[in-house]
Amino acid sequence: MTGGGVRGRVAPEGRRFLRGHKRALGRLAGWSLLESAHTFLGGYGVARALDDGFLAGRTAAGLGWLAAAGAGALLGGWALRGVFAGLADLVEPLRDGLVRRAVRQALDRAVADPAGSGDTGAVSRLTQQTEMARDSFAGLVLTARSFVFTAVGAFLGMAALAPVLLLVVLPPLLLGVAAFLATLRPLAAVQRRSLDTDEALADRVGTLAEGLRDIAACGGQAPAEARVEPLIAAQERLARTLAGWAALRTLALGTAGRLPVIALLAATPWLLGRGITAGTLAGGLTYLVQSLLPALNSLMTAMGSAGTRLLVVLERFSAPVVADPAGHGPVEPDRPPPSPSLTGAAAELRGVTFAYGPGAAPVLDDLDLVVRPGEHLAVVGPSGIGKSTLTALLAGMLSPDAGAVLVAGAAARREPGEGAGGPDPRRTLLPQQAYVFTGTVRENLTHLAAAPGAPGPGEAEVRRAVRALGLEDLVARLGGLDGEVSPRLLSRGESQQLALGAAYLSPAPLLLLDEATCHLDPAAEERAERALADRGGTLVVVAHRVSSAARADRVLVLDGTRAVCGTHEELPARSALYRDLVGRWNEEASCR
Secondary structure (H helix, E strand, C coil), rough: CCCHHHHHHHHHHHHHHCCCHHHHHHHHHHHHHHHHHHHHHHHHHHHHHHHHHHCCCCHHHHHHHHHHHHHHHHHHHHHCCCHHHHHHHHHHHHHHHHHHHHHHHHHHHHHCCCCCCCCHHHHHHHHEEEEEHHHHHHHHHHHHHHHHHHHHHHHHHHHCCCCCCHHHHHHHHHHHHHHHHHHHHHHHHHHHHHHHHHHHHHHHHHHHHCCCCHHHHHCCCCHHHHHHHHHHHHHHHHHHHHHHHHHHHHHHHHHHHHHHHHHHHHCCCHHHCCCCCCHHHHHHHHHHHHHHHHHHHHHHHHHHHHHHHHHHHHHHHHCCCCCCCCCCCCCCCCCCCCCCCCEEEEEEEEEEEEECCCCCCCCCEEEEEEECCCCCCEECCCCCCCHHHHHHHHHHCCCEEEEEEEEEECCCCCCCCCCCCCCCCEEEECCCCCCCEEEEEEEECCCCCCCCCCCCHHHHHCCCCCCCHHHHHHHHHHCCCCCCCHHCCHHHHHHHHHHHHHHHHHHCCCEEEEECCCCCCHHHHHHHHHHHHHCCCCCEEEEHHHHHHHCCCCCEEEEEEEEEECCCCCCCCCCHHHHHHHHHHHHHHHCC
């Protein structure tokens, strides 16, 4: 789904919302008609007070007309109270609907990615963005309603005094409005990019903050700054662009707010020569200065700030996540099932595109990949580039937006009930946060190999796994294979070692390691990867050290624009990103 498709849904959904609240709109219109009467009396009363009162020598009549104008002001104040009551009936349902949609999106994302960190934007949508939409919508409705009914009263008043006033005032007014409207679309586009960049910057800074101690210990401040600096520079450029459009908007406001007054004053001799009275001119000027132009200024300000902000925020809510019949999260409707693999590949991606939410930039874009049986593949790339997404797709935890993901010749995503009650027979995924539970060491090592109703690995198999991975000291410290494991007493590295032992004993022919060795020292990591590669089957590793990539048969480099796959020796000549990553890894290794 493209950003244009999302934006195209905002307007129809907005119209449906307004049609569903016609009664609240009717109440707003009814109270606002009184505001038109207030505007009409304001200018008309001033004109009559001068022409029929003070300039004609009838002071009492002049005071009477001024009193009528004052009564109109009181009427407008009373109407405004009713306007706010009607506004609440329109604004609060919008906020409630957005909250419900935010909750649905968060739940659908949690179902789609049960092992992920969840929908990190849900809190922002439930709190900041819903309140932003509520306040922006309220301000926009209030000012738009005020301008429309104020303009009706002012134009009727000018027409009642002298229709020629409209010929003088309307052209510069419409010119300013047209210039202002021309700035709205580009301003909204810049605000949208600014919001996206701000979210990306926050995500990048949060990622770096998790490894702040390691960065400081290794003297990696410069590479860390290089990760953040482009986003900061982009945000700075966008801020300058926003300031430029704000300046143009201010110019348009000045045109609409000042030119009509200048035109009326400049045309005064011509109007007086055609019989227009001083009171009529004063009434027209009153309509401009006290009613029409303040309302127009408020409307333009609201549309330029609250309006564009509301549009950007509503795009975040406009397209709910579509769940498949099994409740597995976002899928493309009516997508035909993939044809069986004819290559004999252990895993395959065919033209896979995936994005986290409608309108979001794809994390993987038209990716083709064939992982051969028995192959050891390393996946590398900067943080947030899609490495974990790739392993989640291969694990069947996510569905692609386009293309197909196959494991052992069949769709990666399991059908409802397939393999229920036991480990996945085709693949095993080890995430960075190792799964260790309260139980014996043996149970923690064999839970991925124990199918329901079948005996688990024998004593010899378990001890062979312990020796292969170098877990003898850890197992002995825990009290042997029948010793009790307390997860909270284990270090993160020890938890990963037990999880790697469970993966070794798993009968699944495809092992997926998503930063599953990041808390091990290089020697322990090398021993674990070699043991898992030698156990038979296929190994896909998200690598975070150059040594891990060097051990693999092939390396897949994800760089956000294109994927490059090759051996560790040939990739530096083919991928600038890989050369950069190898250089950084070597620098980090030298500072340890």
